[in-house]
Amino acid sequence: MQKPTMATAKSLRSPLFIPFLLLASCLSSANGEKFKANVTIANGLAYGFYRYTCPQVEFIVRKYLMQVYRRDVGQAAGILRLHSHDCFVQGCDGSVLLDRSPERTELPNLSLRPQSFEIIETLRQIVHSQCGRVVSCSDLLTLAARDAVFFTGGLDYAVPLGRRDGVTFPRINQTFEDLVAPTAKTTEILTKFARKDLNLVDTVALSGAHSIGIAHCITFEERLFPDRDPTMEVSLFNSLRQVCPAPGATAPVWLDFRSPNRFDNLYYIDLMNRQGIFTSDQDLFEDPRTRPTVISFAANQRLFFRNFAIAMTKMGIVDVLTDGQGEIRGRCSMRNSDVNDLESVVEQDLGPSSSASI
């Protein structure tokens, strides 16, 4: 992937700002004390759901992700985004992971990082090899997103578990209907988030996920061409126009140039300086309904962190499947029935004599 470009001359921090020793202590705290959001969780979910069936699951996830994020901290942003796309479309049921889902080919999902899918599948293999097929792909994605926040500097929060993986695909175009476009203004954002039981504070907090990661020119070009969006600060505009010289450009830029790989509240400082990348970001400051929350998060990182953890917990329980619903997939990219179909096709192709010789 092309290296993201700084939007201004401000210096970047080292990609992995957490020193190794701190990481080691992060790992030992995988099962330690965490912030628990005061949220009514869905029936069938529980904190410590795998206490008896896979007690080490959170430790395994954290240990593996520590290696992944140490190698490339950008993967944390990819995983966090993947989790939100999963939850907004047909609930947090791992449907976004399915190869054959229409979700995978619709525009908003084309820029999901391919490595994010591989990371979740590798996690599944590790966890299932140690515990058997008891942990769902949707739970693994939820845990991985929490650890993405934690490893980049955010709060360590407890995650209720027990999600089961979906066996149905979303409708064609459901991805467009449920996800918000980066060109959207606050009214549309609040409406779409409210449909998922996420209120105004949740909406502003979750948008703070854009504290890490990248965006490609094409996702915000309407703010650059033909003229500068007046709600974009001039020096940011000039830098972005250098990286994205013409409509259709595909270069990546940081979403939060002040601290692109660090999960913190500087994203809200960006918005107050009219240095948000998307219309959907900047309008949260322009709109009088959301502006006070933006300002309060810019002034108080602890407040932002707590509200982010609450909002993530709420987002993580949207339309979840539990108990006897759905399934625990044996491969995150395929429903179990598709795997069985595939295997029987392979067997037929090989024929009885060749399968006997394997």
Ligand code: HEM
């Ligand atoms: C108003 C709602 C939202 C809109 C319009 C939006 C839109 C986008 C777009 C267009 C990108 C850039 C894609 C690319 O060019 O590669 C992006 C990146 C990202 N989004 Fe959002 N998003 C929203 C909400 C969320 C939420 C709720 C989360 C997580 C809780 C999230 C996490 C991220 C992250 C971490 C990235 C960086 C991904 C990477 O570096 O690969 N976003 N978002």
